[in-house]
Amino acid sequence: MPIPAVAPGAAEPGTDVVPSDGVDAAGIAGWSGVAEPDATDAHTMAGVDMIRVNGGARLAGEVHVVGAKNSALKLMAAALLAPGRSVISNVPRITDIAIMGEVLRRLGCEVSFTDDDPVGPGPARASSVTIEVPEELGSEADYDLVRRLRASICVLGPLLARCGKVRVAHPGGDAIGSRGLDMHVAGLARMGADVSGEHGFVIAEAPDGLHGATIWLDFPSVGATENLLMAAVLAKGVTEIDNAAREPEIVDICEMLSQMGARIEGAGTSTLRIEGVDALRPVRHATVGDRIVGGTWAFAAAMTRGDVTVTGVSPNYLEIALDKVVSAGGLVETRDDAFRVQMDRRPGAVDVVTLPYPGFATDLLPMAIGLAAVSEGASLITENIFDGRFMFVNEMARLGADIKTDGHHAVVRGRERLSSAPVRATDIRAGAGLVIAGLCADGVTEVSHVHHIDRGYPSFVDDLRALGVTAERVVAPEEQSFSL
Template identity: 60%
Template sequence: MAERFRVVGGTALRGEVTVWGAKNSALKLMAAALLAVGRTRLTNVPAILDVTIMAELLRRLGCIVDYDAVAGVVEIEVPEQIGHRADYDLVRALRASTAVLGPLVARCGAADVAVPGGDAIGSRGLDLHAAGLAALGATVHVTHGFLVAEAPDGLHGAEIRLEFPSVGATENVLTAAVLATGTTRLENAAREPEIIDLADMLCSMGAHITGAGAGVIEIEGVDRLTPTRHAVVPDRIAAGTWAFAASATRGDIEVVGGRSAHLAAALDLVEASGATVTDTDRGFRVDSGGRRPRSFDVATLPYPGFPTDLQPFALACNAVAQGSAMITENLFEARFRTVQELNRLGAETRIDGHHVMVHGVERLSGAPVEASDIRAGAALVIAGLVAEGVTTVSGAQHIDRGYAGFAESLRGLGADVTREPDDDPFV
């Protein structure tokens, strides 16, 4: 049954909230486990729907996967022989499933991965993934809705420069090159903490990788990798969500497990909104001082710039801030779908190409709205907390893909947020 969030406005979020491992890392680490025969154990794994989907994909490839969501542990038993086809029914639900491309080509000499669907946030083609694998010696083409990569004689090292520092392409080149013959040099690589996390896990499996996180990565291929144990890096996007939530609601939140060093660009803007950010022994704290936020301009950029995944929260915060702000989306052309829903709540915005001008209002007004993706849904729930009356956010399943126990976490901070059946998500 479809569900929605019911949000009663008027609460300043106060207290502490814990962030688990990063969704954007855990899923890629699960895919990387395919590179080694035997049992790999991941800890600090978030209890989210996407992990369940990735586990099912690995099972269809022939693995045995045990997922303890309460303990945050995934164990993956990889057999000697694995399949190499990722079907559309799973890939369309989980875009991150394309992360199996590199491991499958490296292990099997072939990968058939359905062209993905996923979040409605704009075009995210696989051209860079395909170009990277082709440079390593694979033959890559699209047929009958599948991206097919074949390297029956194995892969070889190469000099590769990405046209754009794509996280997904960087990950697939990394996971393919670790078992290639010779040395690979990857320039203009993504620099996110999740890339470093993947490289750390691969090195613990026996890979030889240097430069992860610095933009130029060198990989010396090895003959085989071995299973490992690895703790997933904390989720910087979830941590950033709570940081903006504290500012928007005029609250005070300690983000336990959050790493401020992974959020420098975002936390700079949280401070620009008037909140105080301090590191603690357990993470970091954002204290608004009970004040209405000040407006701040935002431009999304690849890491270490401001993350596109936090742009909807910057929108929600600016919607109730003092003054006007310009939000510029440089990465995904459809990520402003949040704007029309915020407008239903009384936000004053104007879209001009890849810019949105936001004029802050004192308070929004509750109304039914709909989530289009993970972050948009969570941002609309936060917006509902600064709206008069009741807001309902349809599409709870989107939020479940990125946040474990989102309603429970909000209630722990004092919010009146519940889940309820959504018989007609468009009403």
């Protein structure tokens, strides 16, 4: 039976946009060692979480960025490849990590969280996750968790490599993008797996084990690269993945797998060569800093004509994004694991084209549109990765942004100031972008459904306050429903 098609407009597994059902970390069993959210941290039937910010703020100060969510989730999956205790530090304190912990528990692992030492003022914002992986793993990931976290599809490769069979619920459709599991399936089939779909599950079997293969990806898919990489490290022979994704998060996974005993060449290039080994060992590994969060603060500083130092992430991962800030008139100073952005005038218009890494990251497109909305002149923004990334521009227009879209392109004509309005977050990055745009608006802006933001920014409101913003988080009543 063929793999069920992904619905039109669905995102590649591992991207930032998921169905808006909101998940409370307090509801995930065993989120031990990590403070549970208070009543304002959950999206509930009784109300909708909202961030309220006062416009006119100039961001100034220092903000520390913790580990990348998109890396930490896959590092947790990679731990499945080696029986024993692995410890992953610098893991962001967000709901997605809690859900991934529960996915691993249901596969038979023991998972616990402890706070990392805080960096800078305030409470710890990162954790260490300890994963005890048994010799005999479960091989099924249920829909009730996969639907909440599309990235949990990344257990497909490790479980197939370890168990010889796997059933993972098909994650279904998301709000953006058009790529599904085709490249994952085709690559695993080349490695000797029999892959099918049944009753909403992706089912893969390789009773005689996986073998090396040469695999060409039609697109440098991050999710497919990760799954095939993790499957290949225990396969017999040599696997070569051509047109592989090159993101820093891929390099981070390669580094952890190499620590575990994997033989990998070409990390950070478009060709990965993996020589399979018989077994891997558990390790300790620190998650790479989150370049998307770092880039968010870079654009926020430029939009508000601020002065912000960002620590915890290498500016090398943000070369094009920081270059756009410079082109807009900003001053950028860099160090090994930090950078500073200063803007002392109204930004100039800058064109942006999203591309796979090392191109401009699609996850920073909402921030690029926000910068263009307050810049002097007109900017052309082109989205090449996800079909529906411009979904949020109607909310930006409510703030007074002058945006016209046509397919993959948006023309943004900058205005001196935006105007406050109630708006709704549609995904992680759009939500953050709307809050920051609100800082450039007259009056008070309210952004609702900010449980999305929680999935990518561990302490967003606290960081805003530390940078001089008057911001608060409240729960607003759920909209009244009507019926005939």
